[in-house]
Amino acid sequence: MSPSIPLQEMIRAIRSARTQCEERGVIQRECAAIRAQFRQVDNGGARSHNLAKLLYVHMLGYPAHFGQMECVRMIASPRYSEKRVGYLGAMMLLDEKQDASLLITNSIKNDLAHSNQYVQSLALCTLACMGSAEMCRDLAPEIDRLLRASNSYIKKKAALCAVHIVRKVHDLGELFAPAARSLLAEKNHGVLHGAVVLITQLCERNPEALERFRKTVPDLVQIMKGLVISGYSPEHDVAGISDPFLQVRILRLLRILGRHNETASDAMNDLLAQVATNTDSTKTVGNAVLYETVLTVLDIKSESGLRVLAVNILGRFLLNNDRNIRYIAMTSLQRIVGTDHNAVQRHRGTIVDCLKDQDASVKRRALELSLALVSASNIRTMMKELLLFLSSCPPELRAQAASGIFHAAERYAPSQRWHIDTILHVLTTAGGDVRDETVPNLIQLITNTSELHCYTVHKLYRALLTDISQPSLVQVACWCIGEYGDLLLKGECQETEPSQVTEDDALDALETVLQSHMSSPATRGFALTATMKLSTRITENVDRIRSIVSIYGSCMDVELQQRAVEYNALFRKYDHMRAAVLERMPVIEKNSSGHTNGETAGDAVKEIQPAAVKQTGPLLPQQPANQVCDLLDLLGGSEEPLQPSTALGLPNSTSTAGGDLLDLLGGLELTPLAPAPTVPVYEKDGVSLTLICEKTSDSGMTVTLTASNSTDSDISVFTLQAAVPKSVQLHMKAPSGDFLPARGAAKVTQMVALNNPNKVNLKMRIRISYNTSQGSAYQDTVQIDSFPGL
Amino acid sequence: MQFMLLFSRQGKLRLQKWYVPLSDKEKKKITRELVQTVLARKPKMCSFLEWRDLKVVYKRYASLYFCCAIEEQDNELITLEIIHRYVELLDKYFGSVCELDIIFNFEKAYFILDEFLLGGEAQETSKKNVLKAIEQADLLQEPRHEYFNVPVY
Numbered sequence: 001m002s003p004s005i006p007l008q009e010m011i012r013a014i015r016s017a018r019t020q021c022e023e024r025g026v027i028q029r030e031c032a033a034i035r036a037q038f039r040q041v042d043n044g045g046a047r048s049h050n051l052a053k054l055l056y057v058h059m060l061g062y063p064a065h066f067g068q069m070e071c072v073r074m075i076a077s078p079r080y081s082e083k084r085v086g087y088l089g090a091m092m093l094l095d096e097k098q099d100a101s102l103l104i105t106n107s108i109k110n111d112l113a114h115s116n117q118y119v120q121s122l123a124l125c126t127l128a129c130m131g132s133a134e135m136c137r138d139l140a141p142e143i144d145r146l147l148r149a150s151n152s153y154i155k156k157k158a159a160l161c162a163v164h165i166v167r168k169v170h171d172l173g174e175l176f177a178p179a180a181r182s183l184l185a186e187k188n189h190g191v192l193h194g195a196v197v198l199i200t201q202l203c204e205r206n207p208e209a210l211e212r213f214r215k216t217v218p219d220l221v222q223i224m225k226g227l228v229i230s231g232y233s234p235e236h237d238v239a240g241i242s243d244p245f246l247q248v249r250i251l252r253l254l255r256i257l258g259r260h261n262e263t264a265s266d267a268m269n270d271l272l273a274q275v276a277t278n279t280d281s282t283k284t285v286g287n288a289v290l291y292e293t294v295l296t297v298l299d300i301k302s303e304s305g306l307r308v309l310a311v312n313i314l315g316r317f318l319l320n321n322d323r324n325i326r327y328i329a330m331t332s333l334q335r336i337v338g339t340d341h342n343a344v345q346r347h348r349g350t351i352v353d354c355l356k357d358q359d360a361s362v363k364r365r366a367l368e369l370s371l372a373l374v375s376a377s378n379i380r381t382m383m384k385e386l387l388l389f390l391s392s393c394p395p396e397l398r399a400q401a402a403s404g405i406f407h408a409a410e411r412y413a414p415s416q417r418w419h420i421d422t423i424l425h426v427l428t429t430a431g432g433d434v435r436d437e438t439v440p441n442l443i444q445l446i447t448n449t450s451e452l453h454c455y456t457v458h459k460l461y462r463a464l465l466t467d468i469s470q471p472s473l474v475q476v477a478c479w480c481i482g483e484y485g486d487l488l489l490k491g492e493c494q495e496t497e498p499s500q501v502t503e504d505d506a507l508d509a510l511e512t513v514l515q516s517h518m519s520s521p522a523t524r525g526f527a528l529t530a531t532m533k534l535s536t537r538i539t540e541n542v543d544r545i546r547s548i549v550s551i552y553g554s555c556m557d558v559e560l561q562q563r564a565v566e567y568n569a570l571f572r573k574y575d576h577m578r579a580a581v582l583e584r585m586p587v588i589e590k591n592s593s594g595h596t597n598g599e600t601a602g603d604a605v606k607e608i609q610p611a612a613v614k615q616t617g618p619l620l621p622q623q624p625a626n627q628v629c630d631l632l633d634l635l636g637g638s639e640e641p642l643q644p645s646t647a648l649g650l651p652n653s654t655s656t657a658g659g660d661l662l663d664l665l666g667g668l669e670l671t672p673l674a675p676a677p678t679v680p681v682y683e684k685d686g687v688s689l690t691l692i693c694e695k696t697s698d699s700g701m702t703v704t705l706t707a708s709n710s711t712d713s714d715i716s717v718f719t720l721q722a723a724v725p726k727s728v729q730l731h732m733k734a735p736s737g738d739f740l741p742a743r744g745a746a747k748v749t750q751m752v753a754l755n756n757p758n759k760v761n762l763k764m765r766i767r768i769s770y771n772t773s774q775g776s777a778y779q780d781t782v783q784i785d786s787f788p789g790l
Numbered sequence: 791m792q793f794m795l796l797f798s799r800q801g802k803l804r805l806q807k808w809y810v811p812l813s814d815k816e817k818k819k820i821t822r823e824l825v826q827t828v829l830a831r832k833p834k835m836c837s838f839l840e841w842r843d844l845k846v847v848y849k850r851y852a853s854l855y856f857c858c859a860i861e862e863q864d865n866e867l868i869t870l871e872i873i874h875r876y877v878e879l880l881d882k883y884f885g886s887v888c889e890l891d892i893i894f895n896f897e898k899a900y901f902i903l904d905e906f907l908l909g910g911e912a913q914e915t916s917k918k919n920v921l922k923a924i925e926q927a928d929l930l931q932e933p934r935h936e937y938f939n940v941p942v943y
Contacts, residue, residue: 008894015893052897059803059896061818080930088900096811118927121905128909129809153923160908190914197911235916238871245915248868288867327836328866359835 005030007052014060027057038070047074048085055085055092068093068100075107080119083111087122096132105135112142117153120146124157128164136165140172147179152188159183159194163201173202177209184219189236189243192223196249203256214257217264221271224250228275239283251275251292258300265301272297276309287317287325291332298336311336311343318350323359330354330365337372348373352382355389364397371404379412383422391429398433402426406438416449420456424473428463431470439475444588446480457484461501464509469518475526478513481506482530483585486537503538507531511548521557528552528560532567536582546571678706682768682782686711687740689720689768693787699759703752703787705766709740713773716740720750721767728762729755740770762787791869791910792844792859793820794903796892799853801825804892805899809910828857838866849873853889875917876906882921901927 005013010030017023030053037050051070058064071093074086094101104126111123124146127139143165146158162176180202183195203210227242227250236243254272258265275293280286290313297310317329330351337344351373354366367389374382383405390401405426413419423442426434446456460477468474481488488501513519513527528549535545549571552564570578682689692704709715718738724730735750756762764787769779796805803825808817827841828848839846841859847869848857856873860866877887879902884891892899905920905927907913914920 011894056896059806061803079932080927081932084901084927084931085897088897088904095808095813097813116930118923118930121923121927125904125908130811132811156913157908160911160913163911164909189916190919193915194911194913235918238875243915244871245868245912248865252863252865284867285871288865288871291867292865323834323836324838324867324870327838358832361836361839 007049007056010053011056014056027060027062031057031062035066038066047077048079048082051085051089055089058092064093068098072100072103072107075104075111080116083119083122087126090126091129095130096135101130101132102134105138108135109139109142112139112146117151120150120154121157124154124161128157128161131161131164131168133168136168136172140165140169140175144175144179147176147183152186152191155183155186156188156190156194159191159198163194163198166198166201166205170205173205173209177202177212181213181216184216184223189246193246193249196220196246196253200249200253200256203253210256214261214264217254217257217267220250220254220257221268224254224271224275228271228278238285240280241285241289244285244289247275247289248292251289251296255296255299258296260301262301268296268300269303269306272302273306273309276306276313281316284322284324287320287322287328291317291328294332298332298340307340308343311340315347315350318347318354323357323362326354326357327359327362327365330362330369334365334369334372337369341373344369345373345375348378348382352385355385360394360396363393364400367393367397367401367404371408374408374412376412376414379408379414380418383409387422387425387429390426395433398430399435402430402434406434406441416445417452417455420446420449420452421459424459424463427470427473427476428467431473434472439472442472442476443479446476447483447585447587450587453484454487454490456480457488458499458501461488461506461509462499464513468513468516471520471523474513474519474523478510478523478526478530481510482526482533485530485534489538503534503541504544506534506538507541507544507548510534514548514552521559524557524560525563528563528567532563532570533582535571536579677788679788681766681784682780684780685778687715687768687770689766689782691784691787696753699757700753700755701787703754703764704749705752706747706749707740707768708744708747709742710744712742714739714741715770715772718748718768718770721769722752723765723767724754725760725763727756727758727760729757791864791872791907792861794859794907795821795824795855795857796899797825797855797857798889799829799855801829804854804889805896805903807900807903807907824857824859828855837870847873851877854892872907872912875912876903878917879906879920882917883924 010026013026014023017026034050034054037046047070051067051074054064054067054070058067067089071086071089074082075090077083077086090101090104094104108123108127111119112127114120114123124143127135127143131139140162143158143161146154147162150158159180162180166173166176176198180195180198183191183198186192186195199213199216203213224247227247230242233242236246238244241247254268258268272293276290276297279289279293281290294310294313297306302310314329314332317325318333320326320329333344333347333351348370351366351369354362355370357363357366370382370386370389374386386401386405386408390398390405393401406423409419409422413422420442423438423445427438427442446453449456457480460473460480463473464477464481485506488506489503510527510531514524514531519527531545531548535542538545546568549564549567552560553568555561555564570581574581678690678692680688680690686709688708688710690706692706694702694704696702705720707718707720716739718735718740720732720735722730722732731753733751733753735748737746737748740746740748754762754764764784765781766784767779767781769777771777792810793806793808795803795807797803803821806817806821812820824841824846827839828846831839831848837847837849839848844859845862845864845866846857846859847866848855849870850856856877858869858873860869880887880892880899883898883902884895902920902924905914905923914923
């Protein structure tokens with residue numbers, strides 16, 4: 001067996017390997033040798049050497065698990081060099097998930113009590129790096145002992161080891177609290193630093209500990225003052241700041257202790273002011289301390305003067321040449337933009353400038369902060385900047401920018417036209433990154449601003465001509481052209497330059513969208529429906545529309561095919577209804593819960609679809625999902641064809657508010673359009689009976705009988721009985737009551753359902769019986785031979 | 791600190807110190823992704839980036855990238871100072887340190903790091919004290935009697 005080469009030789013050999021394959025070869029050879037060496041009991045000083053080689057190989061990414069047991073053995077060795085490498089190996093190869101890690105617990109325990117502090121240090125370091133919860137529990141008492149009675153070198157390490165233990169096993173925090181407290185009295189900076197970190201950890205975990213440690217605030221302030229004011233200490237000085245690491249940790253602990261607590265905050269006010277003003281901010285290290293100070297001031301209950309000082313420091317950071325400092329400043333400003341909005345507003349200019357920075361992280365921060373700073377007063381200027389940013393921003397920020405812009409526009413839009421313009425601008429620049437709700441939201445917005453319909457449709461038409469690649473924009477444009485095509489063709493428009501758009505132009509545009517490979521099926525659906533709608537708004541090219549629609553009747557896409565077939569049927573069989581069905585949409589109400597109107601409509605559409613395709617029943621124009629669902633519901637609900645007379649009646653009514661349209665359509669289901677006449681059938685002794693007839697189906701009808709009493713005395717026990725020819729089925733529903741008060745104060749109604757399948761001449765005999773107020777019973781009969789409305 | 795990585799301009803790992811328990815596979819994945827992300831940054835860019843749910847602070851010294859992943863509450867600027875302090879310690883120990891020193895004496899680099907940071911936090915804020923401790927520990931190393939008569943490493 002060839003002897004293994006020294007570590008550095010091996011490293012050299014690996015580095016000089018010219019190919020991956022060669023490297024693998026060297027490593028395999030070495031690993032084999034190392035394995036063999038491990039199996040030997042003792043080979044002098046070469047053991048640590050071999051393990052080191054294995055660790056190097058491990059760092060290159062090769063498997064090294066066969067070294068785990070060797071680590072355990074090395075740690076138990078009495079020789080320092082072997083222990084050193086053994087512990088290093090343990091930290092690299094053994095983590096708490098490995099079973100072998102438990103085997104070193106005993107070794108660590110022994111080494112923690114070793115006479116040589118450097119051995120103790122190895123054990124402490126390893127425990128703090130990879131100690132599992134079990135190991136921590138076992139060894140916690142040892143650590144506590146070391147915290148109290150050892151030299152500074154060990155104490156500082158024990159403190160940080162305790163931090164790790166508390167992170168792993170929260171309950172053990174209680175164990176270390178007293179020792180931590182007493183460590184604050186030490187002079188050694190390392191120990192102080194460790195103590196502060198430990199106390200921070202205890203306070204973060206346990207609110208009770210936090211309460212107790214608040215008493216240390218004066219001590220901490222004292223220590224801090226010592227660092228800030230005292231003279232030059234060469235050992236701890238970094239660019240003029242005395243021990244910045246310790247200062248930062250103390251400031252962080254003060255932040256935790258002062259939060260939500262007036263007294264503690266007061267106690268540290270002066271100190272914070274002093275640090276904020278005296279710290280030299282020319283180098284990064286000074287800025288690090290200032291940064292921590294600012295974070296503390298903003299988080300505790302500080303006086304307003306101090307807060308202003310802190311925000312001003314952040315303002316200065318924003319102007320710093322160092323990009324890191326600018327980034328830090330914006331991160332901090334983001335935290336306080338909610339609470340100290342005005343203070344941050346003062347720096348808006350600088351923040352907006354940072355939108356143009358080269359660095360993507362800085363850009364992101366600037367974007368978030370800018371969006372937070374948008375308000376009603378600065379909306380126009382801010383939006384200009386934001387839209388400029390959007391056109392040149394990195395792709396990963398586009399979606400965030402677009403949705404932020406929409407949100408801001410919605411909240412602070414100074415005018416409707418501005419709002420629509422802004423949304424259109426976003427759609428043209430970043431249409432691919434906007435969310436799906438944008439399309440229905442925009443459509444809803446457009447329908448609401450009726451005075452701008454003309455302007456909007458002209459703008460969208462022009463946008464469509466230039467670019468049909470942005471799906472959201474194309475969908476909205478198609479919808480508008482379909483809906484407001486008449487305004488587009490009219491040519492003149494107040495808000496924008498007039499342009500002559502012919503019917504052919506409009507149809508060309510829509511056809512381009514239909515045929516383009518860039519259009520998604522949803523977009524094509526929009527375009528097809530828009531084309532169909534135009535058939536009622538244009539006069540000359542209806543045939544062209546018919547041909548377009550019939551072509552798509554054999555389209556591969558099922559959705560389009562279905563729509564086309566239905567529209568075709570609308571042309572052929574229901575031409576009389578076409579105008580009504582394709583009329584201008586009523587104003588869409590925004591669904592406040594944030595769901596698009598499309599969701600509910602979608603369901604309604606799905607139910608009715610199977611019925612509508614093949615039957616002769618009324619057709620269901622497939623509007624885009626965001627249309628008013630009621631319209632679809634009602635048209636789909638009724639099964640029989642609507643009367644011609646009723647359809648003609650509709651166009652008149654749509655000139656009024658949209659709600660009427662829906663009501664009337666709802667009425668179509670049950671009654672003829674004109675309200676049915678009320679026919680008096682009986683009048684005697686002050687008691688009158690009237691009748692209303694409603695046809696409910698082909699052979700069925702409902703007769704409503706209404707009785708009233710115009711005498712001066714009440715009538716009680718009022719009942720009606722009815723009889724009809726044999727083939728007619730009769731069902732009397734329960735009356736509304738049997739008491740008729742005097743002078744027509746109230747009426748009694750009763751509904752009678754009749755079914756006349758043989759269509760015989762309908763006659764009905766009604767017997768009326770009641771008691772007068774004097775108590776006498778009264779009866780009468782009446783025959784009804786003709787029922788108006790049938 | 792959750793972990794510290796040192797890697798070259800070509801993405802070769804020179805030192806990795808993990809203060810959180812992760813499986814080997816996870817460590818490899820994180821290393822690969824983070825190295826790619828940092829190497830893709832342009833020279834003048836910010837030293838801080840948000841990566842997954844961590845804050846990453848990195849700085850390039852000659853041909854080596856020093857990269858630390860810190861938690862939400864940690865101070866980024868002081869982390870830059872910690873990185874700088876570590877470089878200073880290496881420099882003092884090796885005498886004008888370069889990447890090759892760290893390659894051929896990687897275990898020394900670890901020992902120095904372990905005297906400066908413990909459990910992810912700075913344990914000694916005085917440069918002098920850290921170097922003194924390393925010196926003393928080195929003296930404890932038993933000289934190696936073995937077959938090639940090369941000096942103690």
